[in-house]
Amino acid sequence: MIYFSICSRLGKQPKSLSKLINYCNTNESTRIHISYDSTSIYEGHKHNINFFKTLNLEDKDIIVLCHDDIDIISNHTKLLQYLSVCRKPGVGFVGLAGGCYIPQDGMWWNTRKTGSARGFVFQGSNPETMVPNYFGKAGQVVVLDGCFLACTYENLKKIGLDEPDYLDTGWDFYDIHMTYKAHLDGFSNYVVPIIAMHESSGIMRDGWYTAKEKFMRHHASTINYSRLPVDKTQGLP
Numbered sequence: 001m002i003y004f005s006i007c008s009r010l011g012k013q014p015k016s017l018s019k020l021i022n023y024c025n026t027n028e029s030t031r032i033h034i035s036y037d038s039t040s041i042y043e044g045h046k047h048n049i050n051f052f053k054t055l056n057l058e059d060k061d062i063i064v065l066c067h068d069d070i071d072i073i074s075n076h077t078k079l080l081q082y083l084s085v086c087r088k089p090g091v092g093f094v095g096l097a098g099g100c101y102i103p104q105d106g107m108w109w110n111t112r113k114t115g116s117a118r119g120f121v122f123q124g125s126n127p128e129t130m131v132p133n134y135f136g137k138a139g140q141v142v143v144l145d146g147c148f149l150a151c152t153y154e155n156l157k158k159i160g161l162d163e164p165d166y167l168d169t170g171w172d173f174y175d176i177h178m179t180y181k182a183h184l185d186g187f188s189n190y191v192v193p194i195i196a197m198h199e200s201s202g203i204m205r206d207g208w209y210t211a212k213e214k215f216m217r218h219h220a221s222t223i224n225y226s227r228l229p230v231d232k233t234q235g236l237p
Helices: 015-025 041-053 076-087 108-114 153-159 174-184 206-218
Strands: 002-008 030-036 062-066 070-072 091-095 097-099 117-123 131-136 139-141 148-152 188-191 196-198
Touching (some): 002 015, 002 041, 015 030, 015 070, 030 041, 062 076, 091 174, 097 188, 108 117, 108 131, 148 153, 148 174
Parallel strands (some): 002 062, 117 196
Antiparallel strands (some): 062 148, 070 196, 097 117, 139 188
């Protein structure tokens, strides 16, 4: 079973949310639950997972930690095919886009300048005006973007969903924190070719920049050594 965990705000839902709800509710293999106005993204996802436990959540089931502004374009068959990568031995998170290393500016998408980014998403709020945003071929990465993160429940428990002490905000840089922790813990993260439209404008809040600086300082001793060779990490396990 695939469980979609969404954090959103009452009265400020993007257009994509109703589409995502419908996408999940029209297939017997997917379930969705939304946490509204949580104190942090960590608490919101924990709330949703507790609800999934009432639906007999099992270790091999897949949890998708997903933004509320994603419209999935891939059909259910392709979704299930690529999410099954989560169940491969040693796999941590899978997602839509990420980088083979963390650059000094902390922005994984800037690894595109060196050919070390992976993934593809459409940006926009509707198919008539969306534009393609290509980062690179599918394959293993060090970190993943938080718009769509999937992991088995078993491995998510091992990696942990606790808010780190070194970050001040419960909403910024959580994706890099979690996927980098998975990488440091010995898991392999992957970008898979699930096609989606992301409604976000991509403009970062002030809190994001503060969190980025704290993340970079906290991990200063390991970041320079956490770099995957692009030519040897293409493709899926």
